[in-house]
Amino acid sequence: MAQRVAMSDAAGPKRTARVRVAVRLRPYMDKQDEKGEGPCVRGLGPQVLEIVNWRNATETLHYQFDVFHGDQTTQQEVFLSSVKPVIPHILNGQNASVFAYGPTGAGKTHTMLGSQEQPGVIPRAVREVFQLVRSEVKDQDEWEFSVGMSYLEIYNEKVLDLLSHNSQDLPIREDKDKNIVIPGLTHTPLSSFSDFHAHFVPASLNRTTASTKLNQRSSRSHAILLIKVVKCQRVPPHRQQTGKLYLVDLAGSEDNRRTGNQGIRLKESGAINLSLFTLSKVVDCLNTGTGGRVPYRDSKLTRLLQDSLGGSAHSVMITNIAPEYKYYFDTFTALNFAAKSKQIINKPFVRETVMPPTNAAAKRSREEQDAEGSGEPQNKRVKEGKKVEQPSPPHTHPHSPVDSSVLDRLLALEKLMMGTPERERLKLLKTVAQSRKEIQRLKEKQKVLEEKAEMLNKITGGPSGLNDEGDDSASSISLFKTDLPPFQRKQSVSARPRKQQAIVIPLQVSQVQPLQDCAVVCKASETIGKKKKHIKTKISDGKENSSLEPACEEEANWESRLDLSLLDQSKKKILQTLNSGSLKELKSLQLIGDKKAKLILGWREINGDFTQVEDLKKVVGITEKRFSSFIKANILSAMGK
Numbered sequence: 001m002a003q004r005v006a007m008s009d010a011a012g013p014k015r016t017a018r019v020r021v022a023v024r025l026r027p028y029m030d031k032q033d034e035k036g037e038g039p040c041v042r043g044l045g046p047q048v049l050e051i052v053n054w055r056n057a058t059e060t061l062h063y064q065f066d067v068f069h070g071d072q073t074t075q076q077e078v079f080l081s082s083v084k085p086v087i088p089h090i091l092n093g094q095n096a097s098v099f100a101y102g103p104t105g106a107g108k109t110h111t112m113l114g115s116q117e118q119p120g121v122i123p124r125a126v127r128e129v130f131q132l133v134r135s136e137v138k139d140q141d142e143w144e145f146s147v148g149m150s151y152l153e154i155y156n157e158k159v160l161d162l163l164s165h166n167s168q169d170l171p172i173r174e175d176k177d178k179n180i181v182i183p184g185l186t187h188t189p190l191s192s193f194s195d196f197h198a199h200f201v202p203a204s205l206n207r208t209t210a211s212t213k214l215n216q217r218s219s220r221s222h223a224i225l226l227i228k229v230v231k232c233q234r235v236p237p238h239r240q241q242t243g244k245l246y247l248v249d250l251a252g253s254e255d256n257r258r259t260g261n262q263g264i265r266l267k268e269s270g271a272i273n274l275s276l277f278t279l280s281k282v283v284d285c286l287n288t289g290t291g292g293r294v295p296y297r298d299s300k301l302t303r304l305l306q307d308s309l310g311g312s313a314h315s316v317m318i319t320n321i322a323p324e325y326k327y328y329f330d331t332f333t334a335l336n337f338a339a340k341s342k343q344i345i346n347k348p349f350v351r352e353t354v355m356p357p358t359n360a361a362a363k364r365s366r367e368e369q370d371a372e373g374s375g376e377p378q379n380k381r382v383k384e385g386k387k388v389e390q391p392s393p394p395h396t397h398p399h400s401p402v403d404s405s406v407l408d409r410l411l412a413l414e415k416l417m418m419g420t421p422e423r424e425r426l427k428l429l430k431t432v433a434q435s436r437k438e439i440q441r442l443k444e445k446q447k448v449l450e451e452k453a454e455m456l457n458k459i460t461g462g463p464s465g466l467n468d469e470g471d472d473s474a475s476s477i478s479l480f481k482t483d484l485p486p487f488q489r490k491q492s493v494s495a496r497p498r499k500q501q502a503i504v505i506p507l508q509v510s511q512v513q514p515l516q517d518c519a520v521v522c523k524a525s526e527t528i529g530k531k532k533k534h535i536k537t538k539i540s541d542g543k544e545n546s547s548l549e550p551a552c553e554e555e556a557n558w559e560s561r562l563d564l565s566l567l568d569q570s571k572k573k574i575l576q577t578l579n580s581g582s583l584k585e586l587k588s589l590q591l592i593g594d595k596k597a598k599l600i601l602g603w604r605e606i607n608g609d610f611t612q613v614e615d616l617k618k619v620v621g622i623t624e625k626r627f628s629s630f631i632k633a634n635i636l637s638a639m640g641k
């Protein structure tokens with residue numbers, strides 16, 4: 001993990017602080033665990049936890065954090081170890097933020113707010129602020145303190161004042177000293193903790209919550225409580241210091257396939273996921289310390305937290321996770337967001353819970369017998385402590401909650417969220433899933449090529465239109481064939497024992513062949529060939545932002561002049577790249593540059609696959625006109641080669 005950089009008050013403006021990451025595991029709550037699955041994640045120590053590896057259930061993934069709070073950790077313990085240490089900084093004119101991150105239903109609100117019996121971080125932190133102020137005032141009389149609060153939510157990318165009844169969307173500004181300010185936001189002076197309580201409780205009821213499939217009272221907004229401590233010197237030079245503490249209960253990250261969100265919930269969810277995605281990028285940038293631009297401005301949440309996240313601020317992220325299998329991928333994603341380092345440990349996950357000893361022994365012996373020849377769910381066997389030598393591949397995992405689209409999303413998510421060193425590790429891990437996908441993709445590509453070749457054959461009337469077309473076409477085809485990663489080799493890779501696949505074999509990422517490589521057939525058509533030349537000249541003007549105006553009437557009707565099935569195939573191809581292409585592969589599409597490719601990836605993360613190429617118009621910045629230029633350029637470019 002990135003190293004913490006020590007800060008001193010005298011340090012210059014380049015000071016940076018790593019975001020301190022704690023993980024809190026919620027107690028197991030699935031009372032209807034009929035399958036007897038038990039937890040999929042558990043703690044191994046004060047900083048380490050393990051989770052079953054979805055790619056290979058004989059392995060677990062170990063993650064290390066600054067702090068790991070197990071499921072029995074009390075609210076008091078979480079506060080003492082993760083939050084209390086940052087609070088004194090607020091009284092010295094520094095900023096801090098504490099935010100709870102994690103999937104919906106994993107315990108963020110419980111951690112931040114808690115209940116009357118188990119108060120969470122917010123009431124404890126505010127109480128601590130008042131205690132510190134009191135003791136400072138008692139010990140010296142040079143400084144005078146005033147404490148105040150603001151409370152807002154970010155709902156659908158709107159900043160709403162929770163202390164005001166009819167709040168409008170408020171702007172976020174930066175003053176000349178680079179402090180983030182929100183003109184119009186209510187600031188309420190506070191004299192004591194009970195004063196805080198009197199304002200905070202009714203305001204919390206203003207927060208937007210709703211019932212989703214995964215949480216009956218799910219927070220639909222990010223709630224941000226700001227405690228401001230202003231410290232004024234009573235004597236000359238009358239210095240004044242302002243410290244801000246942001247206490248943030250984030251809305252939960254959501255997979256809409258599981259929440260069943262629709263309509264307004266889906267829109268909320270899009271905004272939630274987008275801002276969390278930006279937050280993850282910000283934390284990533286801060287923790288890897290690459291010195292690049294930190295994308296604070298990409299969402300209201302990060303913009304607001306800009307002066308309290310990174311820089312000279314003290315930030316604590318408490319990642320809440322849930323132990324049940326149904327949360328597995330949410331947990332996995334949250335952990336990957338939270339951690340920049342993890343290890344694969346090649347040993348079984350030992351289940352520690354639930355069954356009375358006699359039943360457990362009987363069940364174990366039954367399972368051992370079953371497992372010998374019956375295809376018993378792999379992770380179940382593993383959880384019972386039995387190592388499995390030849391586990392089935394992830395996508396055929398009988399117990400796995402994974403479907404292939406989820407797998408795709410997961411891989412894409414990982415790609416997006418991980419820093420470079422992590423990516424290297426992931427590459428090692430992805431061999432099995434990627435190889436299989438790649439084989440499938442190449443097979444499909446080959447099929448498309450064969451179909452095109454056949455079509456060309458029909459057009460030219462020759463027995464083998466491809467080779468008759470001339471050297472170019474022939475060499476394109478043979479290049480494609482020789483470029484194919486040998487199926488043999490890949491198959492032998494996938495046939496190796498799982499352990500080696502996951503750890504030893506480097507990922508063999510084959511590029512999706514750019515569309516151009518697939519379109520040799522159309523060289524046969526003079527008309528299209530000529531047309532392509534014209535279009536190509538235009539395309540070469542630039543990737544993104546270039547527009548292709550039809551050169552003449554004839555060109556405006558380009559689509560109607562193409563063979564329908566060919567058109568359809570080309571669109572499918574584009575769709576495939578849109579849905580499974582890497583950044584590089586997306587950029588290989590005509591008129592898609594780096595920015596658009598990233599927007600497409602982001603859209604895919606939030607909304608899942610594109611169902612048709614026309615969905616591309618839903619991506620920010622892709623207008624109707626741009627879309628038609630895009631589709632035309634890609635189809636004609638593919639055919640023209």
Ligand SMILES: Nc1ncnc2c1ncn2[C@@H]1O[C@H](COP(=O)(O)OP(=O)(O)OP(=O)(O)O)[C@@H](O)[C@H]1O
Nearest residue numbers: 026027104105106107108109110215218219251252
């Ligand atoms: N550590 C814990 N101990 C006991 N109960 C917990 C704990 N964490 C969470 N819970 C319970 O789990 C349920 C879901 O928790 P909570 O509402 O805090 O989740 P959340 O992450 O805030 O969800 P959302 O993002 O949908 O608002 C609640 O009933 C809460 O009381």
